[in-house]
Amino acid sequence: MTENSERRVVSVIVVNEASVLSRITDLFSGRGYNITSLTVAPIPESKYSRLTIVTSGSVRVIEQITKQLHKLVPVLKVYEHADLVEKEMALIKFPITESISDITALCQAYNGNIVNVGENIFIAMIADDPKRVDNFLKMIKRYNPKEIVRSGAVALER
Amino acid sequence: MQISGAQMVIEALIAEGVDTVFGYPGGAIMNVYDEIYKQDNFKHILTRHEQAAVHAAEGYSKASGKVGVAMITSGPGFTNAVTGLADAYMDSIPLVVISGQVPMSLIGTDAFQEIDAVGISRSCTKHNYLVTNASDLPRVLKEAFHIAASGRPGPVHVDIPKDVTAEIAEFDYSIELGLETYKPNVKGNPRQIKKAIAAIAKAKRPLFYIGGGVINANAGYEVRELIKKTGIPAVETFMARGVLSHDDKLLVGMLGMHGSYASNMAMSETDLVIGLGARFDDRVTGKLSEFAKNASVIHVDIDPASISKLVNADYPIVGDVKNVVKEMLELSTSINSNKYEPWRETVANFAELHPLVYHEDTDRIKPQWVVERVGELLGDDANISTDVGQHQMWTAQFYPFSRPRQFISSGGLGTMGFGFPAAMGVKAASPDKISINFTGDGSILMNCQELMTAVEQKLPVINIILNNNYLGMVRQWQTLFYDKRHSETDLSVQPDFVLLAEAFGGVGYRVTTKEEFDAALKDAIEKNIVAFIDVVVERLENVMPMVPSGGSLFNMMLLERKEK
Numbered sequence: 001m002t003e004n005s006e007r008r009v010v011s012v013i014v015v016n017e018a019s020v021l022s023r024i025t026d027l028f029s030g031r032g033y034n035i036t037s038l039t040v041a042p043i044p045e046s047k048y049s050r051l052t053i054v055t056s057g058s059v060r061v062i063e064q065i066t067k068q069l070h071k072l073v074p075v076l077k078v079y080e081h082a083d084l085v086e087k088e089m090a091l092i093k094f095p096i097t098e099s100i101s102d103i104t105a106l107c108q109a110y111n112g113n114i115v116n117v118g119e120n121i122f123i124a125m126i127a128d129d130p131k132r133v134d135n136f137l138k139m140i141k142r143y144n145p146k147e148i149v150r151s152g153a154v155a156l157e158r
Numbered sequence: 159m160q161i162s163g164a165q166m167v168i169e170a171l172i173a174e175g176v177d178t179v180f181g182y183p184g185g186a187i188m189n190v191y192d193e194i195y196k197q198d199n200f201k202h203i204l205t206r207h208e209q210a211a212v213h214a215a216e217g218y219s220k221a222s223g224k225v226g227v228a229m230i231t232s233g234p235g236f237t238n239a240v241t242g243l244a245d246a247y248m249d250s251i252p253l254v255v256i257s258g259q260v261p262m263s264l265i266g267t268d269a270f271q272e273i274d275a276v277g278i279s280r281s282c283t284k285h286n287y288l289v290t291n292a293s294d295l296p297r298v299l300k301e302a303f304h305i306a307a308s309g310r311p312g313p314v315h316v317d318i319p320k321d322v323t324a325e326i327a328e329f330d331y332s333i334e335l336g337l338e339t340y341k342p343n344v345k346g347n348p349r350q351i352k353k354a355i356a357a358i359a360k361a362k363r364p365l366f367y368i369g370g371g372v373i374n375a376n377a378g379y380e381v382r383e384l385i386k387k388t389g390i391p392a393v394e395t396f397m398a399r400g401v402l403s404h405d406d407k408l409l410v411g412m413l414g415m416h417g418s419y420a421s422n423m424a425m426s427e428t429d430l431v432i433g434l435g436a437r438f439d440d441r442v443t444g445k446l447s448e449f450a451k452n453a454s455v456i457h458v459d460i461d462p463a464s465i466s467k468l469v470n471a472d473y474p475i476v477g478d479v480k481n482v483v484k485e486m487l488e489l490s491t492s493i494n495s496n497k498y499e500p501w502r503e504t505v506a507n508f509a510e511l512h513p514l515v516y517h518e519d520t521d522r523i524k525p526q527w528v529v530e531r532v533g534e535l536l537g538d539d540a541n542i543s544t545d546v547g548q549h550q551m552w553t554a555q556f557y558p559f560s561r562p563r564q565f566i567s568s569g570g571l572g573t574m575g576f577g578f579p580a581a582m583g584v585k586a587a588s589p590d591k592i593s594i595n596f597t598g599d600g601s602i603l604m605n606c607q608e609l610m611t612a613v614e615q616k617l618p619v620i621n622i623i624l625n626n627n628y629l630g631m632v633r634q635w636q637t638l639f640y641d642k643r644h645s646e647t648d649l650s651v652q653p654d655f656v657l658l659a660e661a662f663g664g665v666g667y668r669v670t671t672k673e674e675f676d677a678a679l680k681d682a683i684e685k686n687i688v689a690f691i692d693v694v695v696e697r698l699e700n701v702m703p704m705v706p707s708g709g710s711l712f713n714m715m716l717l718e719r720k721e722k
């Protein structure tokens with residue numbers, strides 16, 4: 001019974017209360033589910049937060065993940081997205097000796113820009129589909145990036 | 159009214175109609191115990207170990223159908239109770255377990271007797287709380303009882319720092335339950351139910367598969383009626399023993415690893431499994447890909463996550479079994495029970511081919527005989543608990559259960575040490591019935607300190623030790639699958655169980671003949687105090703039949719192998 005593992009994005013709406021995040025992550029670790037990335041922030045003007053979890057597993061596993069998440073008392077809703085807009089952010093630190101104009105042009109193609117310039121370094125930011133972020137990070141290798149930070153994904157149903 | 163957090167705990171327990179609390183005090187929970195001292199609305203039973211307090215609360219809950227309550231202190235008190243929480247979680251037993259915690263100002267400082275209790279209990283409770291303000295207590299306690307008992311039941315843990323139990327705040331228990339995110343689905347989709355009934359009416363070889371959820375939902379009698387009306391044979395899981403009476407003609411028996419040949423064959427031959435409150439546990443299904451291979455599946459369960467977790471359900475019905483079965487009963491007129499006659503005959507033939515038996519022995523008492531004998535002598539007059547091991551399986555196989563909640567055992571977690579304290583809880587909930595605990599010489603040592611509680615509280619549990627000088631169930635696996643390498647399972651060195659019972663003020667018997675057994679049981683019932691009946695049984699008896707772990711249900715080991 002080998003089932004294909006698929007990448008999935010799950011959104012969870014939870015009541016803002018102590019230890020709700022660990023309830024969620026404990027559920028994943030305790031049941032052996034995989035978390036690729038997880039982003040959390042309060043939903044404006046409400047007592048809820050939204051978590052965006054990127055995970056992977058067979059159809060059966062994904063179904064269990066959504067059902068088990070839903071069983072947690074502070075969970076209001078669980079969406080397993082099919083058709084969605086998904087964005088991820090990355091910050092990249094370059095040596096000041098690299099070509100700012102080249103990198104600026106590249107960033108603009110990936111929904112980003114230079115966000116900080118210092119004495120020895122400058123920092124670029126992009127926000128795009130996770131796959132395109134992968135691409136961008138491959139392309140900028142030749143500019144000797146010193147440090148890269150990626151956020152988790154956030155997603156909204158179309 | 160303005161009262162302390164500790165008083166709030168008492169008021170909430172009274173408001174919830176709690177009549178018995180099992181517990182063990184300590185520093186962090188002392189404010190609450192001080193209030194327990196001052197009241198006489200409910201009884202507090204001091205066990206001699208926190209694990210036993212939780213098991214006793216489980217037994218109490220299983221026998222009564224009410225929420226069991228246990229009270230413990232922080233740190234080691236809490237960690238001792240974790241096994242009980244995990245046990246209750248696996249078997250969906252509604253409990254509220256209240257623990258003391260170090261004062262708020264000390265949390266996170268590695269203070270004396272501090273442990274991250276909610277961190278530990280998160281994975282073995284349905285829900286848990288760390289209460290940081292006394293003003294939250296009425297809401298939290300009300301939610302705790304509601305969550306424990308509703309939906310798929312389970313244990314809820316409430317951790318209360320010592321200063322919160324001292325804090326004064328407003329107490330109003332008439333508040334509305336908030337919990338807008340927690341809404342178990344109890345109704346059962348009417349269209350799905352109709353489809354399921356149509357599938358039953360169409361099936362040729364349908365089979366009820368009854369699980370412990372039926373007992374949790376108090377749906378035993380509705381299920382009996384549905385089975386009677388439809389004339390469809392039924393198999394019970396270990397946890398569902400007693401849903402059907404042993405003499406019900408449609409009861410095929412228990413299924414699974416140590417189920418009957420007839421039950422396992424029926425499951426292998428059925429064309430429609432009607433699962434009610436059962437979760438397709440691996441000890442029941444055996445090899446999944448071979449389980450009920452030619453059958454469609456109706457699955458009724460209150461827990462959506464249980465449905466299609468292991469076996470795909472063609473007719474998933476999320477809802478309270480009692481509600482759903484009532485609806486099924488109404489629609490069941492479309493089902494012609496005569497139609498299943500050939501199928502009933504097939505099942506009866508399976509039962510005749512390989513009935514559940516054991517070989518009698520003239521010299522030694524067979525453990526199965528003891529279970530049967532107690533069944534003959536006490537039948538419905540006793541509530542039956544067990545520990546974990548061979549004796550547990552023999553009890554499930556050979557005791558003539560006649561009602562739901564008569565059989566109380568640790569199923570999901572399989573906790574040795576469960577039986578005796580659970581039996582005390584059963585006795586506290588159900589004093590008119592005799593409380594029997596079938597146990598092993600290994601298991602009984604895992605909570606034998608409860609002799610003291612049973613003596614003090616006059617809880618005359620009769621512990622029948624099926625003494626084989628082995629950790630028998632492990633020994634059986636070693637015999638069958640490890641070429642008889644009996645590694646660390648020989649219990650030849652044993653305490654004198656008679657003296658042990660008597661040291662605590664109970665009564666003990668050592669039994670080597672059948673006559674002695676009858677006399678001992680009679681005497682223990684008459685004396686009406688906690689008893690150990692140490693029965694010397696055949697050492698090398700195996701639990702049969704058996705589906706080896708991961709094997710297919712239709713491939714059972716049937717013959718008892720004679721060992722030297």
Ligand SMILES: Cc1ncc(C[n+]2csc(CCOP(=O)(O)OP(=O)(O)O)c2C)c(N)n1
Nearest residue numbers: 547548549572574598599600601629630631
């Ligand atoms: C707390 C705990 N530890 C270990 C086990 C593993 N285990 C399962 S059955 C068993 C043997 C039980 O022996 P005994 O109580 O003498 O009963 P018997 O099988 O001989 O009837 C063991 C060690 C367990 N279930 N629970």
